Amino acid sequence: MSVEIVIKHALKKYGENVIIPDLSLDIRPGEFFTLLGPSGCGKTTLLRMIAGFNSIEGGDFYFGEKRINDLDPAKRNIGMVFQNYAIFPHMTVRKNVEFGLKNKKLPKDQIASRTDQFMKLMQISEYADRMPERLSGGQQQRVALARALCIEPDVLLMDEPLSNLDAKLRVEMRTVIKNIQHDVGITCVYVTHDQEEAMAVSDRIAVMSGGVIQHVGTPKSIYQRPANIFVATFIGRTNVLKGSVTVEGGKATLNVCGYSAPLPTVAPEYMKSQDVTISVRPEELLLNRNADMPGIKAVVKDAVFLGLNTHYFVKLSTGEDAEIIQESSIEDTLAPGAEISLGVNTDKVNVFVADGSANILTGVCNDLKA
Amino acid sequence: MATKKKFEVWTVVSLVILALFILFMVYPMFGLLKQAVVTDDGAFTFQQFKEFFSKNYYSQTIVNSLEVTITVTLVALVLGIPFAYFYSFYHLKGSKVLFVVSILCCMSAPFIGAYSWIMLLGRGGVITTFVKNTFGITLGSIYGFKGILLVQSLKFFPLVFIYMNGAFKNIDNTLMEASANMGCTGVRRLFTIVMALSMPTILAAAMMVFMQAFADFGTPGLLGESFQTFPVLIYNQYLGETGQNHHFAAALAVIAIVVTAIVFFLQKWATSKFKFSMNALHPVEKKKPKGLAGVLMYVYCYGLVAVSFMPQLYIIYLSFRKNTGYTFQPGFSLGNYELAIKRLLGRSIKNTAIMGVVALAIIIVIAVLIAYLVVRRSNVLNNGIDTIAMLPYIMPGAVIGLALLLAFGKKPLALTGTLTIMIIAMVIRRLPYTIRSATATLMQISLSIEEASISLGASKLKTFAKVTVPMMANGILSGAILSWVTIVTELSSSIILYNNRNITLTMSTYVAISRGSYGLACAFAAILTVVTIVSLVIYLAVSKSEDVQL
CATH class of the missing domain: 1.10.3720.10 (MetI-like)
Incomplete structure (x- = not known):
């Protein structure tokens, strides 16, 4: 029952204002797919185009073989979970859940059994006859999910479903959502601006910015080998430094802030001497308390002890600021003013062409269709 | 999908409402204007x-x-x-x-x-x-x-x-x-x-x-x-x-x-x-x-x-005081009420009830539809309808009465002296207020609730009937009772439109007062006051809040 969603050259504009210029995407059957990006990047717009609540100005949308551009939203057979849950406030929990089944004109006994089944699955059976106003946020969320799933939709669309919950419940509910999606095996498109949430639930993530998909890949590949500097800075924290790559005798060397290290992972097509932009995550900077050791020279500005890790905020010899995360040690935390030397974990660091538009290393997995 | 204008049932609703407005509001207003500046010979003046x-x-x-x-x-x-x-x-x-x-x-x-x-x-x-x-x-x-x-x-x-x-x-x-x-x-x-x-x-x-x-x-x-x-x-x-x-x-x-x-x-x-x-x-x-x-x-x-x-x-x-025609006497009696019964009390009450209920029903239906059109289907046509609907807000009741009388005093639509013309007048007078409160209520309802209904396979009409309207019901109901009271006590346009056949409780009271029959007037006024009080008590019980929307 899970279907593939294919989007070809989607175009969205409001008047003359283009929101999504030209977007193509394949979402695999049964996949948990997340649209991730800052607010205003077009992710919700795209989701609502799939749902049919936004008009489509150009391109084609397919569920499997079926083109859905002109299909009425009521006939697309989608389950949708809204940011504010959109529970009908004048109906009991049971009435809410069975609403979609009634519209399908199923026989009465089947409606009842399926409603019971999904209320049980979402653990809301005990609230069946309650009015929504007497439910907590998490319970309303469960009702919304049960209501969307029990019509056995081809795809499940979720628009920032957890953003109204408190932090603890958010973590709990995202596990619930992921497990349910896995059990039901339904193709799922999920919108969020919370990258940790995206990482936790997704099979694959599409990172969007300005109506354009920047990178499509697994959480691991997006974090470790981001396709460009935007993805590197949006996912996780990172230090962006200027530097260069020199190629001599077929071997590449990375030069940054007066420090050089061999860089064995440069992709063949980028194998030439050039200026580069480097993304070094805080945990990829290796702190050495002996300032005389080879490395980037730096001065500690501030230190924050967070238990498991200690965060250092330092000024590099080039004047750039950087952040370092180190597993907390039993030694004293470095005081502001301390001089240190920094090494770079060249296995993990990412190197981009000077304008940041492409990663020059091997191992970048971007499923984005050209 | 946006490039092709799809035929929608709401377009029909817009056009029907517009037609009604043109017939019962725009046309009478033009008639009034014409009457003011054109002489019987057809000369402009x-x-x-x-x-x-x-x-x-x-x-x-x-x-x-x-x-x-x-x-x-x-x-x-x-x-x-x-x-x-x-x-x-x-x-x-x-x-x-x-x-x-x-x-x-x-x-x-x-x-x-x-x-x-x-x-x-x-x-x-x-x-x-x-x-x-x-x-x-x-x-x-x-x-x-x-x-x-x-x-x-x-x-x-x-x-x-x-x-x-x-x-x-x-x-x-x-x-x-x-x-x-x-x-x-x-x-x-x-x-x-x-x-x-x-x-x-x-x-x-x-x-x-x-x-x-x-x-x-x-x-x-x-x-x-x-x-x-x-x-x-x-x-x-x-x-x-x-x-x-x-x-x-x-x-x-x-x-x-x-x-x-x-x-x-x-x-x-x-x-x-x-x-x-x-x-x-x-x-x-x-x-x-x-x-x-x-x-x-x-x-x-x-x-x-x-x-x-x-x-x-x-x-x-x-x-309840004894009364001989024009002066009150010592002692109490029900004579005034007996007299009222002889003077069309039954017909007045029946007319008032019919007029109130029918006018209210029409007002609610039109107001809900217009609120939906304005809030959810905002376009030039629907905003135009909204503007026309607000016109009576600035028209004194006597003016509305006069305009209707001029427009429907003769064939093909001779409505003078019927309850219908009274109902039309009440609908026109009260519509702007009900539209305002219905619009305000609808604006509070999140659009995603309707989208949820549609994504669950309900048609647009079904969504409107099963989700939107029930959610608006509370706000509309309390507003409706207040409208009922204003309709029942309306005088300034009914006084121009009434006659013996479509006389209402308000008019009977006013006629008795203006004829100087004090006892009779007091009996009618007392009944009218009691009807008002009872309606308002019901209103306060239903609305349960102090947010009276006038």
């Missing part, structure tokens, strides 16, 4: 307007109307704002009573107050006679400017109270505390913070009072005598016993609309200077009234309400 402005006898009426209406508005504000302030900021014992009674005052039939005051302070009034016999003092006449001012101020101050109460409730307590923190308390805080924050509401209340007082026919009709106001002049010119002139009456109606339109836009302009919205998370905590100030508060609030409401109770009392 401004003669009627020249006549009005050149003869002091006529033009004085507009001066009179503005003079008394503006004074009434100011007095109502001066009476109503302190009342609302005491009510909202202090724990007054029996505040529920104050609230209910003041609503009763402003919702009662417009002329019953005037009539009660005549019975008390008129030439043979109880108080007049009492003061004259005991102290030998002759009280001034209640007729004319003073009487209208008295009656209308007491009737309309509760409007100000209801508006201001809503505004005061939205003032967040932290604003009051912040102000105190910066050293501004007491009277200074009242003016720099509380009143300043309530300014948009004060303006809204002022306009409401102005519109209602300006259009009121009953009060000046009974109390004006030689002090003629504009609606009275319109009525006399159209139906009066002396010198009927339909062209002149139409011209007067046009002038009336121009006056109210100017006031409407002035108010809009003034309100635009105070653009901010409030929503209190922590409403102001009520204090206990203390000391002499506390006593004065009680005296003020209860005194005001008593003075406003007692006359109506007095009428009910009188209705």
Whole structure:
């Protein structure tokens, strides 16, 4: 029952204002797919185009073989979970859940059994006859999910479903959502601006910015080998430094802030001497308390002890600021003013062409269709 | 999908409503305008307007109307704002009573107050006679400017109270505390913070009072005598016993609309200077009234309400008094009611009920549809419909009555003297208010709830019927009961449209009063008052809140 969603050259504009210029995407059957990006990047717009609540100005949308551009939203057979849950406030929990089944004109006994089944699955059976106003946020969320799933939709669309919950419940509910999606095996498109949430639930993530998909890949590949500097800075924290790559005798060397290290992972097509932009995550900077050791020279500005890790905020010899995360040690935390030397974990660091538009290393997995 | 205009059932709804509006609102208004500027021979002329402005006898009426209406508005504000302030900021014992009674005052039939005051302070009034016999003092006449001012101020101050109460409730307590923190308390805080924050509401209340007082026919009709106001002049010119002139009456109606339109836009302009919205998370905590100030508060609030409401109770009392035609006798009887039964009481009640129920049903259906069209399907056509629907807001009742009479007095659509024309008039008069409250209710409902319904396979119509309308129901129901009361007590357009067949309770009362049959009038007035009270009690029970939407 899970279907593939294919989007070809989607175009969205409001008047003359283009929101999504030209977007193509394949979402695999049964996949948990997340649209991730800052607010205003077009992710919700795209989701609502799939749902049919936004008009489509150009391109084609397919569920499997079926083109859905002109299909009425009521006939697309989608389950949708809204940011504010959109529970009908004048109906009991049971009435809410069975609403979609009634519209399908199923026989009465089947409606009842399926409603019971999904209320049980979402653990809301005990609230069946309650009015929504007497439910907590998490319970309303469960009702919304049960209501969307029990019509056995081809795809499940979720628009920032957890953003109204408190932090603890958010973590709990995202596990619930992921497990349910896995059990039901339904193709799922999920919108969020919370990258940790995206990482936790997704099979694959599409990172969007300005109506354009920047990178499509697994959480691991997006974090470790981001396709460009935007993805590197949006996912996780990172230090962006200027530097260069020199190629001599077929071997590449990375030069940054007066420090050089061999860089064995440069992709063949980028194998030439050039200026580069480097993304070094805080945990990829290796702190050495002996300032005389080879490395980037730096001065500690501030230190924050967070238990498991200690965060250092330092000024590099080039004047750039950087952040370092180190597993907390039993030694004293470095005081502001301390001089240190920094090494770079060249296995993990990412190197981009000077304008940041492409990663020059091997191992970048971007499923984005050209 | 957007490029191809899909045929939608809502487009049909838009067009049907538009057609109805054109037939029953635009067409009569054009008829009125035509009547004003075109002579019987078909020649175009401004003669009627020249006549009005050149003869002091006529033009004085507009001066009179503005003079008394503006004074009434100011007095109502001066009476109503302190009342609302005491009510909202202090724990007054029996505040529920104050609230209910003041609503009763402003919702009662417009002329019953005037009539009660005549019975008390008129030439043979109880108080007049009492003061004259005991102290030998002759009280001034209640007729004319003073009487209208008295009656209308007491009737309309509760409007100000209801508006201001809503505004005061939205003032967040932290604003009051912040102000105190910066050293501004007491009277200074009242003016720099509380009143300043309530300014948009004060303006809204002022306009409401102005519109209602300006259009009121009953009060000046009974109390004006030689002090003629504009609606009275319109009525006399159209139906009066002396010198009927339909062209002149139409011209007067046009002038009336121009006056109210100017006031409407002035108010809009003034309100635009105070653009901010409030929503209190922590409403102001009520204090206990203390000391002499506390006593004065009680005296003020209860005194005001008593003075406003007692006359109506007095009428009910009188209705049970023995009466021989034109004078009250000692002792009690049901004679007045027996007489009322002979004088079309049954027909009046039946007509009133039919008119109220049918008009209300039509109003609710149209208002809900228009609210949906405006909020969810906003486009040029639907916004145009919304604008047309708001027109009656600035049209005095007498003008609407006149326009309908001119448009439907002859074939092919001869509706004069039928209940239908009454119902049309009531729908037109009340529609703008119901549309406003329905629109406000719908705006609070998140669009995603409707989208959820559609994504669950419900059609657009089904979504509207099963999800949207039930969610609007509460707001609409409470508004509907208030509309019912205003329909039942409506006078200024019915007086132009009524006859023996479609007579209503209000009209029967007014006819009895104007014929001087006191006992009969009191019986009708008492019944009308009781109907009003019962409806309002139901309203308060249903709405359960103090947010009266007028």
